[in-house]
Amino acid sequence: MRNPLQLVLDFLSPPQERTTPALDKAPRTPDSTTTPEPGALRTTVRPSAPVQMPDEVSIAHPRANRETVLEGMRVAYLFQRVRRRSIGFLVGPDGLEVRAPKWVTLKEVELGLQERAEWVLRKWSEMQERQKNIRQIEWREGASLDYLGAPIHLLLSPQNGRSELNDQRQLLLALPHSAEASQIRDAVQAWLMREAKNLFEQRLNHFAPLMGVQWRRLSLSNAGSRWGSARVDGAIRLNWRLIHLKPEAIDYVVVHELAHLHEMNHSPAFWKVVADILPDHLERRKALQKENLANWA
Numbered sequence: 001m002r003n004p005l006q007l008v009l010d011f012l013s014p015p016q017e018r019t020t021p022a023l024d025k026a027p028r029t030p031d032s033t034t035t036p037e038p039g040a041l042r043t044t045v046r047p048s049a050p051v052q053m054p055d056e057v058s059i060a061h062p063r064a065n066r067e068t069v070l071e072g073m074r075v076a077y078l079f080q081r082v083r084r085r086s087i088g089f090l091v092g093p094d095g096l097e098v099r100a101p102k103w104v105t106l107k108e109v110e111l112g113l114q115e116r117a118e119w120v121l122r123k124w125s126e127m128q129e130r131q132k133n134i135r136q137i138e139w140r141e142g143a144s145l146d147y148l149g150a151p152i153h154l155l156l157s158p159q160n161g162r163s164e165l166n167d168q169r170q171l172l173l174a175l176p177h178s179a180e181a182s183q184i185r186d187a188v189q190a191w192l193m194r195e196a197k198n199l200f201e202q203r204l205n206h207f208a209p210l211m212g213v214q215w216r217r218l219s220l221s222n223a224g225s226r227w228g229s230a231r232v233d234g235a236i237r238l239n240w241r242l243i244h245l246k247p248e249a250i251d252y253v254v255v256h257e258l259a260h261l262h263e264m265n266h267s268p269a270f271w272k273v274v275a276d277i278l279p280d281h282l283e284r285r286k287a288l289q290k291e292n293l294a295n296w297a
Contacts (some may be wrong), residue, residue, distance in 0.1 A: 059124055061095035064146075068110060070117035079109070087112045091123035093131060139181035139188075147171075147192070149246030153186065163191040193220060195241040204236065204253045211277060213261040227253050228261035245291060252284040 064076035077096035082088075087104060089112075090097040100109050137145055144151045152165060156179060157172035165171050173179075173187045197220055204215050216234030217292070228238040236257050242250050255277050263270035274281045 015149075041290070059067075059095050061097065064095070066098075068113050070113060070120055073121065075113075075120070089113075089116055089120060090119060091104065093127060096120060096124070098189055133238060137185075139184040141177075141184075147195075149249075149289060154184065156184075163187055186188045192242045192243050196220060196238075196240040199243065199250065200238050200254065204258065205260055207251070207255055207277065210260070211255070211258050211273065214256050215258065215261070228257050230257040230264075232264060234261060248284055249288050249291070252278060253280060255281070 001110055004139050005044065058073040058075060060076040061078045063078045066079045067076045077095055077098055080097065080099045081102050082099045084099060086101070087097040087109060090099070098109060098113065103167055118155070122177065137143060139154075141154055141156045144153045146152075147165070147169075150169070152171050153171045155172050156175050156177050157171045158176045160172050160174040160176070162279075163171060163173050171188065171191065173184065173191075175187055179187075197218065201218055204218060208215055214234060215236050217236070219235070219237050220240040221228060221237045225237055226239065227242065230236055238253065238257070242253060259270055259273040259277075262273045271281075274284075278284060
């Protein structure tokens with residue numbers, strides 16, 4: 001049985017890697033979540049002539065080191081050699097990443113890409129649509145954003161010693177009325193991260209005894225595409241942006257990560273651990289897939 005050091009979770013629905021456990025996907029099936037083993041790739045029909053490379057790159061990863069053409073579209077992707085049993089494809093906000101074990105040839109990688117061309121382009125199109133719908137916050141007094149699934153409003157309050165949320169769901173920011181957008185953003189983010197760490201620790205301490213596990217360390221993640229991760233040594237990483245979501249979604253992620261301290265995989269045994277604590281985990285996971293979080297750039 002595989003026992004990777006760290007299992008990672010998706011942040012914005014896809015990106016998804018076809019053979020890596022992902023939070024917002026159900027247990028894997030060959031058609032939807034697993035790339036074919038290298039032996040299967042050899043059945044793909046090889047092109048009889050070299051493919052002409054289009055002049056314009058349609059998908060370009062910022063750290064791309066290889067290129068290919070998928071259904072007439074030029075794709076520059078990041079290729080990495082990693083320890084795994086098959087080729088993995090990951091489509092995220094930056095583009096396409098391909099990961100393969102050392103014994104897989106580049107020819108087999110290319111065959112795998114051609115076999116998955118329709119999937120790659122479809123996921124990229126879906127990713128672009130989601131990016132369009134990501135909420136853009138105006139960093140000014142009176143702006144609103146979600147906190148624990150409900151809106152709060154920003155209010156500059158120079159008389160305050162520190163930022164705090166009042167009973168009217170106004171976040172009073174200890175900033176002068178002349179504060180710039182970047183100052184407001186940084187102050188809000190700092191407050192949200194403090195709230196996130198406090199809440200995450202409370203929920204970890206609540207669920208861990210119920211699940212018979214012990215977590216060792218919590219750190220906040222700022223990843224753009226992952227909700228969190230768990231390690232065999234009991235270290236937990238959770239994306240601080242979860243603080244935007246409803247408590248039910250946060251609890252699902254916490255339970256999911258703690259369950260990995262029992263099972264470092266997404267086997268039926270893992271899902272049983274989750275279901276024993278959250279019988280409605282499938283509904284919670286589906287709701288989590290639909291979330292688009294604010295763009296903090």
